[in-house]
Amino acid sequence: MENITVKVNGVEISVPKGSTVLEAAHAAGFEIPTLCYMKEINEIGACRICVTEVNEGRGFRLVAGCVYPCSNNMEILTNSPKVIESRKRTLELILSTHDRKCLSCVRSGNCELQKLCKDYGIEDGSVYDGVNNQYEIDDSAAHMYRDNNKCILCRRCVAVCGKTQGIGVIGANERGFKTYIGSAFDMGLGETSCVSCGQCIAVCPVGAISEKDYIKDVLAAIADPEKTVLVQTAPAVRAGLGEAFGLPIGTDVEGKMVAALRRLGFDKVFDTDFAADLTIMEEANEFIERVQNGGVLPMITSCSPGWVKFCEHYFPDMLPHLSTCKSPQQMFGATAKTYWAEKMGIDPKNIVMVSIMPCTAKKFEIGRPDQSAAGVPDVDYSLTTRELGRMIERAGINFNALPDEKFDDPLGISTGAGVIFGATGGVMEAALRTAVHTLTGETVTDLPEVRGTSGIKEATYKVGDLDVKVCVASGLSNAREVLEKVQRGEADYQFIEIMACPGGCVNGGGQPQVPMGIRNFVDIREERAKVLYNLDKSMPLRQSHNNPAIKEVYDTFFEKPGSHKAHEVLHTSYVKRSVN
Numbered sequence: 001m002e003n004i005t006v007k008v009n010g011v012e013i014s015v016p017k018g019s020t021v022l023e024a025a026h027a028a029g030f031e032i033p034t035l036c037y038m039k040e041i042n043e044i045g046a047c048r049i050c051v052t053e054v055n056e057g058r059g060f061r062l063v064a065g066c067v068y069p070c071s072n073n074m075e076i077l078t079n080s081p082k083v084i085e086s087r088k089r090t091l092e093l094i095l096s097t098h099d100r101k102c103l104s105c106v107r108s109g110n111c112e113l114q115k116l117c118k119d120y121g122i123e124d125g126s127v128y129d130g131v132n133n134q135y136e137i138d139d140s141a142a143h144m145y146r147d148n149n150k151c152i153l154c155r156r157c158v159a160v161c162g163k164t165q166g167i168g169v170i171g172a173n174e175r176g177f178k179t180y181i182g183s184a185f186d187m188g189l190g191e192t193s194c195v196s197c198g199q200c201i202a203v204c205p206v207g208a209i210s211e212k213d214y215i216k217d218v219l220a221a222i223a224d225p226e227k228t229v230l231v232q233t234a235p236a237v238r239a240g241l242g243e244a245f246g247l248p249i250g251t252d253v254e255g256k257m258v259a260a261l262r263r264l265g266f267d268k269v270f271d272t273d274f275a276a277d278l279t280i281m282e283e284a285n286e287f288i289e290r291v292q293n294g295g296v297l298p299m300i301t302s303c304s305p306g307w308v309k310f311c312e313h314y315f316p317d318m319l320p321h322l323s324t325c326k327s328p329q330q331m332f333g334a335t336a337k338t339y340w341a342e343k344m345g346i347d348p349k350n351i352v353m354v355s356i357m358p359c360t361a362k363k364f365e366i367g368r369p370d371q372s373a374a375g376v377p378d379v380d381y382s383l384t385t386r387e388l389g390r391m392i393e394r395a396g397i398n399f400n401a402l403p404d405e406k407f408d409d410p411l412g413i414s415t416g417a418g419v420i421f422g423a424t425g426g427v428m429e430a431a432l433r434t435a436v437h438t439l440t441g442e443t444v445t446d447l448p449e450v451r452g453t454s455g456i457k458e459a460t461y462k463v464g465d466l467d468v469k470v471c472v473a474s475g476l477s478n479a480r481e482v483l484e485k486v487q488r489g490e491a492d493y494q495f496i497e498i499m500a501c502p503g504g505c506v507n508g509g510g511q512p513q514v515p516m517g518i519r520n521f522v523d524i525r526e527e528r529a530k531v532l533y534n535l536d537k538s539m540p541l542r543q544s545h546n547n548p549a550i551k552e553v554y555d556t557f558f559e560k561p562g563s564h565k566a567h568e569v570l571h572t573s574y575v576k577r578s579v580n
């Protein structure tokens with residue numbers, strides 16, 4: 001690639017031709033602040049916080065550094081008095097229509113706007129105070145709040161919903177001073193075909209959109225002596241939670257997370273990875289049955305509730321392709337309130353099942369029909385990784401000083417196959433490890449073809465006499481591409497894994513928000529996924545069918561994968577929904 005030379009604040013460097021001013025500054029060791037910019041997703045140069053002085057031989061002038069391309073011998077000033085003055089004015093203008101209630105804001109301490117105001121010494125936004133628009137909070141969706149009084153109109157949410165997820169249920173309504181982010185015809189988000197993925201929340205720089213918070217309800221349950229409060233944690237949580245406590249992206253905090261949950265007062269700390277192993281037993285069995293008995297193929301995984309809702313709204317005719325397996329979260333709750341409750345002699349009505357998930361769509365999933373195996377909801381509260389972080393912080397637990405502790409038995413026993421569920425391709429790899437063993441008796445471990453962060457991956461595996469062609473997609477615009485290919489008859493896959501979030505659950509909409517200034521340069525999906533693959537490698541058991549707790553649950557309760565009882569407790573059904 002051809003390189004050009006630029007000078008950033010007097011530092012001469014060589015950068016690839018086509019680099020933006022922002023990229024050149026980063027390469028030279030200087031960060032330019034941004035609010036609207038998301039690499040390849042929202043390159044609109046609208047917020048003007050990134051203004052930078054450049055000189056291309058005709059004197060210095062201000063440009064939007066995030067989108068302005070470098071030219072050879074360009075001089076760049078990222079921090080001149082003119083630049084600082086311009087950024088301050090922009091911040092004051094943004095604050096003039098902002099409610100500035102930092103004390104009670106969910107993002108306080110982790111807000112990109114608040115940080116910039118601090119960095120630029122903006123103490124009061126009253127310079128341009130005037131009449132402001134007042135907006136009602138939209139709480140119509142199961143998973144999130146929208147508070148336009150805090151929105152800075154950066155449009156990151158609009159871009160991620162429309163481009164990355166291919167959904168587009170939010171956009172800019174009205175024009176000029178009256179512009180606000182909303183849905184068509186002013187519908188509440190809950191009335192639209194939003195799939196609850198929370199990717200918009202993950203990228204919002206401020207507290208304008210946030211998950212519905214159930215911390216108070218969980219603390220009340222813990223304080224109730226009549227209740228046995230169980231908690232399960234999804235694989236990806238251990239790869240993201242450390243970020244809420246300042247640890248580097250990609251830090252494994254499994255042991256500290258377990259210790260923190262115990263100190264919060266949960267009666268048992270269990271692992272969703274156990275249920276991921278259970279899911280594999282059921283799903284691999286379902287796949288083999290479909291292949292051997294002429295069932296609907298390709299079979300598509302069903303553990304991502306954002307993806308399931310997407311299929312119900314946008315591809316209802318393809319619902320017979322979905323595996324009937326409940327997600328690991330729901331299988332866990334269903335097993336805890338049937339098998340474990342019976343074993344312990346506890347009335348399931350007195351069990352409160354809390355899940356900690358990297359996902360906001362799980363909040364929608366717990367209220368779905370056909371998710372109450374014991375006659376009560378399989379899961380009572382689903383909290384995000386972020387909510388758990390806040391709970392730990394508010395309880396005064398010094399997270400980073402905690403010792404490593406182990407999950408409780410038996411629903412805390414899992415294999416490497418369970419832990420990789422949190423990364424795109426992980427479910428496929430785990431399912432193939434067990435399906436191959438069931439059909440041929442062979443032991444399979446690493447399947448690198450389905451790993452990595454590409455949005456769509458394909459591979460063909462020889463399983464006995466069969467050639468099994470598989471596809472793995474993450475991010476819903478990629479899912480759409482794959483499904484349309486299947487519908488057109490251009491794909492001969494037998495098995496497809498789909499995750500709603502790009503990169504899988506490690507990048508779920510409930511994971512700690514990483515400032516875009518970091519996300520634009522670090523692939524958080526890759527860093528977090530490494531945690532899970534390293535854990536898998538380090539585990540003595542790496543195939544779900546080898547999990548002793550899984551063997552016991554089948555021997556003493558479910559009999560065998562796909563049994564009548566397994567179907568009653570572990571499988572579910574879907575509904576056709578409209579597009580709004």
Ligand code: SF4
Pocket residue numbers: 098099100101102103105106107108109111112113114150206207208
């Ligand atoms: S969004 Fe940021 S600046 Fe606005 S109230 Fe919340 S913390 Fe304060």
Ligand code: SF4
Pocket residue numbers: 160161165167168169170193194195196197198199200201
């Ligand atoms: S939750 Fe997902 S589908 Fe819903 S508005 Fe946000 S990005 Fe769009």
Ligand code: SF4
Pocket residue numbers: 150151152153154155156157158181200203204205206208209
């Ligand atoms: S809701 Fe958040 S991400 Fe969306 S435009 Fe407003 S500030 Fe930006």
